[in-house]
Amino acid sequence: MAQPKKPSARKSGTKPAAQRMSGAAIIMKALQDQGVEVVFGYPGGAVLPIYDELFKTNAVRHILVRQEGGAVHAAEGYARSTGKVGVVLVTSGPGATNAVTGLTDALMDSIPIVCLTGQVATHLIGNDAFQEADTTGITRPCTKHNYLVKDVEDLADVMHEAFYVAANGRPGPVVIDLPKDVQFAEGTYKEPAENLETEHSSYRPRTEPDAASIEEAVRLIAKAKRPIFYGGGGIINAGPDASKKFTELARVTGAPVTLTLMGLGAFPASDKQFVGMLGMHGTYEANMAMHGCDLMVCLGARFDDRITGRLDAFSPDSTKIHVDIDPSSINKNVAVDLPIIGDAGKVATAMLKSWRKLKPRRDKKAQDAWWDQIEGWRKRDCLAYSQTKGKQPIKPQHAIKRLYEIIKDKDHYVTTEVGQHQMWAAQYFQFEEPNRWMTSGGLGTMGYGLPAAVGAQIAHPESLVVDISGEASFLMNMQELGTMAQYRLPVKVFILNNEWMGMVRQWQELIHGGRYSETYSEGLPDFVKLAECFGGKGLRAEHAGELDDIINQMIDHPGPVIADIRVVKDESCYPMIPSGAAHYEMLLGPEDEGSGGPRGAASAAGLALV
C-alpha cells in the first residue's frame, strides 16, 4: 500500500512540453510559471541546490527572514494582503520543524501557502541522517496536503498541483518535501496545465452554488422579521469582489451585519448596518442580535466556539443558512437548516441576482422593529471607556482609537499579535475594505504580527504597515527586526505595553482568584534602544497628552519604528462572554456581574473550554 508499484498516475498536473533540467531548476521554473514574485526563506544544507539556482537565475525575489517560523508568518501576511499564494523555502530537520507553527496557523485560518522543505537524500531517508526529520509525517495534520517527491520526473507535476491545491477550495498550506538528490537529478520540466479545477483527478471542490438553494435563501431573507448576516474570513478569501457583492447584498436586504475576527473588512465598518464584531469580545449589539434573530445567514464562517459561547444556548430560535466552500464545516458545531456549498463570492453574487429577479417584498414593519431593538442594544455603548487627558495614563483602547483616527486616510495595513491588544484592535480599529487586516484567529499565535507585517510590507512597499503588538508577543519573533533592517522595511511596531501578558492576566483575575501565576513581563528590554540597535527609530509615550504626537512621529518616520506605548496595566478587555456562558451573557465591564450570574461562576465544562 505504501509504495505505488509504478510511477504515479498523476495525469492531471501538467501538459507535456519536454525540457530537461535539474530538479532545482524545475523548482525555480515552476515558481516563475506560477507567477511567484517573492519567496520567504532561510537556507541550509538540504536546500543548497535550490539556493544555488536562485543565485544563478534570480528568478524570484528571496526575502531572508531570521527564523523559519517568521518565514511562514511573513508568507501569510503577504498572502492575506494580496490574495496570492505565499511561498516559503526552508531547509530539512530544524528548518522544517520551525515552520510547523506557521503551517498550523495557516491551516486554521485557511491561508494559501506553498512551503518547500529540503530533505536528506532519498537513500538516507529513515536512517536518522543529519538534519533528517519526518517532515511529511510531522506536517500531515497541519497542512491541507503534503508531498514527498522521490522521483524528479514527478517534480513539475507536484509543484503545479501544490499551487492549485493551496489556492482552490478552502485555501490552506501545502508542503513539498524535496530530497537533496532529487534537487540535483535531471528531469523533465512541464508547464502548468490549464483547467485543474475541472481536470484534476481527485480534488475538484465545488464552488458554484445550487440554484434552488439560492432562491430559497433569498425567500427566507425577504420574509424574515429579524434577519442578520454573519460573515467570516471565507468572504475575504473569495477575493475583493466577494466583499463588494456581500456588501451590496446586505444593503439591498437592509439586514444588520456582523463579522468575525477573520472577516473584518468584508463589510465597511462605517456602514450603519454594521453592528460590529461578534463573539467572545464582540459587541453587545452583535451578540444580542445573533441571539435574538429569526434568520441567520452565515457566509464563510464556521460557528467556532469563540463565536457561539455555550452551544445549547446559541441562537435557539433562528433559522440558519450556512454558506461554506468546505462541506465539512456544515453541521460541525451547529445544526443548520439550509446549507449551501460554494464560494462565498459566487454565492453572494447569485443571491443578489436572485433577489433582483424575484424582487421579494420584505417585511418592512417587522424589520424596522428589529432595528429599533438593535438601536436599543447599541445605546448600551459597550465599547465606551473613559480617558482623562494630559499627564494621565493612556488607556489601551484610546491608543488604538487614536491610531485609527490618525492613519485612517492613509493607505494602511494592520497586523496584530495575540492578546488583549489584538481584541482592542479588532474593536476600535475600523476596516472598510478586505485584505487590510491580518491577525492569527484560529490558532492565536503570539509572534504572528511582526513577521506578518514584514510580508505585508514586502507586498506593499509604499503603504503604511502597522503591527499592533503586546510587549510579550513582540518578544516571540522580534528577531525579524533584522529582516526589517536588511530590507529597510518601514514597518511600525505599535506596542501596547501593559507589562503583563494581559489576556492571561485577565483570565486569572476572572476565574483564578487573582493568582497571577507567571504572567508578569519581567525583564523587559528598553524598546527604544532595541529599535535603535536594529537601525530603526524608537519612541515612547507615557501619558495621554503625548500620544498623538508619538503616533504622528511614528508614521512620519520613513524607516522602521518601535513605539512603546505605556498603557494602563490592569485594564481588562470587554465586552466578554466568559467561557461556558451563553452568547447573550456578556460581561460589559469590571463591575458587571453578567446576566448569567456572578462572575467566576463558570461551569466546569466552561472552564475547560478556555
Place this chain on the structure above:
Amino acid sequence: MNPKETTIERHVIGILVSNEPGVLARVIGLFSGRGYNIESLTVSEVDDRENLSRITIVTTGTPMVIEQIKAQLARLVPVYDVHDLTTEGSHLERELALIKVANTGEDRIEALRIADMFRARAIDSTLESFIFEMTGSTRKIDAFVDLMAALGGVEVSRTGVVGIARGSRLDMPMSRSKVAGKKTRKRKI
C-alpha cells in the same frame, strides 16, 4: 437533547483513494486526530491501471459525527469518492478469518463438526491443531471463534470488514470496465 444527536450508529464506509504514499496515514490520522472511532479498516489496491485503492472503514458515532467523518474524508486531496454503504441502499459485508485451534481428542472432532456447520474449511492440520478458513459476517465469525475457544487454544487473524453495495449500480467502478470511459466517477463536492 434530540435523541438523534446521541444515538450511536455503526456505519460501513467505502473510500476510493489514489494509491500513493501516505494516503493510509492521512485517513487514519484524520480518525485519531479528530477522535473518531475505527472498528475495522481494510485496504487494498483495486485498480492497478488507475492506481486506485479501496478502503473500507467500519466506524461508530452519532449521525452528526458520521456526516462529519464523510465530509472530512471527502476533502482529503487523494480521495476520489466516499460512499456510506449503510445509508445508500442495502449492501454486503464480509470478513475473512484464519482460525487456529490447538486441541486433542474429542474436542478435535467437535471442532471439525462445528466447522462444517459454519462452512469453515480446514486448510492446515497437525495431530494437535487445525487452521480453519472462513468468510462471513462479523457476527458469524465471532460466534465461530467463541465456540472454538471453548474447545482449545485459539489464535485468530481477521481481515476486518469489506463491503459493497447490492444490485447493479456501480458506485466506484474500475477504469477498465465498460462504463469507465463515460466518466462515471462521481464528482466530489
